[in-house]
Amino acid sequence: MTSDDRGPRSSTTEEAQGPRSSHVRDQKESGEKKHLPLWQETILLLGLALVLAVVIKAFFVQAFYIPSESMEPGLIKNDRILVEKPSYWFSGEPQRGDVVVFADPGGWLSGADAVGPDSPVAKVMGKIGLYPQGGHLVKRVVGVGGDTITCCDKQGRLSVNGVALDENPYIREQGIQCAGPRGVPACDWEVGPVPEGSLFVMGDNRGQSADSTAHMCRPDETDCVPGDEFVPVDLVVGKVFVLIWPASRFDWIGRPDSFADVPDAS
Template identity: 75%
Template sequence: MTSDDRGTASTVPDGDDGPRSSRVRNKKRKHLPLWQETILLLGLALVLAVGIKALLVQAFYIPSESMEPGLIRNDRILVEKVSYWFGGEPQRGDVVVFKDPGGWLTESESAGPANPVAKAMAAIGLYPEGGHLVKRVVGVAGDTITCCDDQGRISVNGEPLDEDAYIKEQGTPCNGPMVSNCNWEAGPVPEGHVFVMGDNRGRSADSTVHLCRPDQTDCVPGDEFVPVDLVVGKVFVLLWPADRFDLVGRPEAFADVPDGS
């Protein structure tokens, strides 16, 4: 036997009989019981759901008819949060979900799900929550919104908006009638705030309703603007009902609006 032969023969360590020993070790490994695996998988799913809700996507529902015709009461929508990371803020035309700034919703509208299971699902982002509103951003910081021109159009920084593609046709003389007339102005919008309106202009308790009118004595100037800090995210999908599934984007109407002051 040569020295090379001896070297080859001694490559298997003492106490290890090769492949047979590996098979024995594999047989000794035990899988977790089914109930433990189930708990582990549920725990991982819960962590993922909470993480997704906190950072990426959250489910909501449309609480009223204010966003018709595009979004109807009880539609289920998905809101993404990534667009507003790292200093990003809502843009004109975005449909956003935001927390009630205070007094915008009735008690019933603010109530979340009553069912305990639904409450638990809402807590982790798998079921819509209450206490939020869905509106379209019409003005951002520095913008002045005026209602209306001789064609009944709202103007932003002097640029009339062609909103026929998304607002509800309702036979009103202008596109901002919730304050009972077509002659009002809002802004400039303060830094860190937005001015919002529903697409169903005759049935939307939005920023226009909170404008101070000349005959009001209990109105607080500035309540018409929504703090950006209260904005949860941007609606990007109409998820349910399935036959109305659609992507929700930013309309072209705002493309030519100049910067505000």
């Protein structure tokens, strides 16, 4: 093989390599042009995070806080809780024993609890589910549509549809003679049947809870509106499933066995 034979091959190889090298550079330059500036990427990521937060709040999980002592001892004032919504999608509805968050049916809240946070930043964060909002209450479902609740039996227990409840796992004992509400003498009352699509709710701290029992009509009342004691299911945001803060009190919130033997209303 002569040097003349080798020469053309070498020249051809260089010519072939030249365009390939140029093509690779073009690809790199093209790829570099597709990258957004850092500030644009930051804005895009923040926007996506906000959209995700709104979607999560609207359909899945939302944060709330405990505004009073009404749910002690399980939930105390200023505890932060998370509420899940999928359990009540489609045909799912709150069940007896669930701890639920619901919007004020009207006149149940007053003052700061009714209006929520006053800081502009907190309001914005509340709208996207990153900060607890006001205007809501948290209580335990005692009766659902068709149920009749009676207070109290000889042992001071509430009864639902004729079955006495063992509520010791969650109610607060305060020396009261029964598990009934405040302001009702002799613990002698009955309510129901609960209208379909409505709930009868009570706080676990029965002596300090302005719940359904606080809105029942007493025999001597003339300005009471019958039915105000019930909460429409449509106002329920979701079911409390975890106490998230403070970390020292972290706990999962489930449905107690106290209502397991209660029959459906006949």
